[in-house]
Amino acid sequence: AQRVTQPEKLLSVFKGAPVELKCNYSYSGSPELFWYVQYSRQRLQLLLRHISRESIKGFTADLNKGETSFHLKKPFAQEEDSAMYYCALSGGNTPLVFGKGTRLSVIA
């Protein structure tokens, strides 16, 4: 069974401080991992996916198969990063399964 765990419901950091949003997963096959973000009064949207190995808005995430983790990181948080972040997993033709989300609050 697929499972995504985001251990923190809320993460508060100061502007300019590093950010790490944790995501652990459980899946027996080869997963594809995603981070989705929902800004205030906006739709849920894709932030990045592990297969692309890209940096979006300064965020990066590395898939660690040994630790079954896909943590989201940014070296210097900005106020506009405040949002709800969801880690999600898909395995082949299985549906996208989401974690319960972490609310990031960046304090000025």
Add this chain to the structure above:
Amino acid sequence: KAGVTQTPRYLIKTRGQQVTLSCSPISGHRSVSWYQQTPGQGLQFLFEYFSETQRNKGNFPGRFSGRQFSNSRSEMNVSTLELGDSALYLCASRQLQTNEKLFFGSGTQLSVL
């Protein structure tokens, strides 16, 4: 291109009633997924349709059903509403049923009184 459109935006129903929610995917997208979003449980997968066929189903009771039409528009129906069905129902579309990114609608906020 217009985004994923969900109607209505808000619904208020009473226990025991039934409700139908509608979703129009992005033009050219053939896959439509439905999710239930609540503060406590986050996003929970309901079902996915591709070319009018249900391809995946989540762990929800049979009161939750859906369908997809030939133009890829989708509807979901909840019968015999319960208080616990109050949630934001999100629809998402993508071109194919692969690991492409999902495009989400704004959702339908359902309140069951």
